[in-house]
Amino acid sequence: MFDYLNGKVTKTLINYIVIDINGIGFKVFTPNPYKFKEDKEYTIYIYSHIREDEYTLYGFENEEERELFFKLLGVKGVGPKMAMPILATGSISGIADAVERENILYLKKFPKIGEKLARQIILDLKGKLEVTNVREKDCDELVLALESLGYKQGDIKNVIVQVDSSLTIENQIKEALKLLLK
Numbered sequence: 001m002f003d004y005l006n007g008k009v010t011k012t013l014i015n016y017i018v019i020d021i022n023g024i025g026f027k028v029f030t031p032n033p034y035k036f037k038e039d040k041e042y043t044i045y046i047y048s049h050i051r052e053d054e055y056t057l058y059g060f061e062n063e064e065e066r067e068l069f070f071k072l073l074g075v076k077g078v079g080p081k082m083a084m085p086i087l088a089t090g091s092i093s094g095i096a097d098a099v100e101r102e103n104i105l106y107l108k109k110f111p112k113i114g115e116k117l118a119r120q121i122i123l124d125l126k127g128k129l130e131v132t133n134v135r136e137k138d139c140d141e142l143v144l145a146l147e148s149l150g151y152k153q154g155d156i157k158n159v160i161v162q163v164d165s166s167l168t169i170e171n172q173i174k175e176a177l178k179l180l181l182k
Contacts, residue, residue, distance in 0.1 A: 002046040005059070009036045015084075016061070019044060028059035029080075035061060041095035049080050058084065067128070068092055075124040076115050085111045094165040096129040101162065142172050149178060 005028070007021035016029045017036050028044060036042055045057035045066045058065040058080055066089060072083040086095065089110055098106035099122055107118035142163065146156045159179040163172050 001048045001055070004043050004045045006041070006043045008041050009038055012036055012038055017044075019059075024059060028057045030059045030061075031065070031084050047080070054079070058085075059174075064092055068095065071125055072121070075121050076116075077120055082112055086113070091165060097161060097165060099125045099129055100121060100127075102126070106164065119122060123169070141169050143167075143175060145173050146176055146180070148176075155180060 005019055005021060005026055007019045007026075009017050010025060011018035011021045012033050015033060016027055017033045018025045018027055019042070020026075030036070036044075044061070044140070045063050047060075047069060049056040049058060058069065060069060061069040066137060069080075069083050069087060072078050072086060073080065085151070090098075090106075094106070097103070102122050104115060104118045104122070107113055107121055108115060113121075142160060143156055146160075147153070156176075159176050162179055163175045165172070167175065
């Protein structure tokens, strides 16, 4: 099996890229193909999906994204074609946060995810996903805003995991302040 491919992206289409490695073009399905610019070199972390009638490569920008993909595949009822849109439309930290907080509404916003499957994802993954570090780049702006208002790092860390990361930064700050004032 492949762990990663390192080569030049020669084609970007709606749900996959083609990466050229020594004259061989590999078709790699990715959550967000347009993150990859044509004629640039990339290292893409790979998952090889092999079935009786198909051999498909799924590629990811980093190992954390691939690891979340693996965990999603472990959920009963979730296959590669259902896990890709989840990664495409959600952030790693947002998905992990939704699972830990049992936020069914957040999970239902993904294509083909109903209430039953959202509950299955929570059941199978709760406690198995790393809750993101409070200083992760997605949270930096929120943390800095709360620090500038005089809140302590410990208090911020306790409430930041409860804030919906899919909100705008202004709404994240409002939600965090409501939680801090309780």
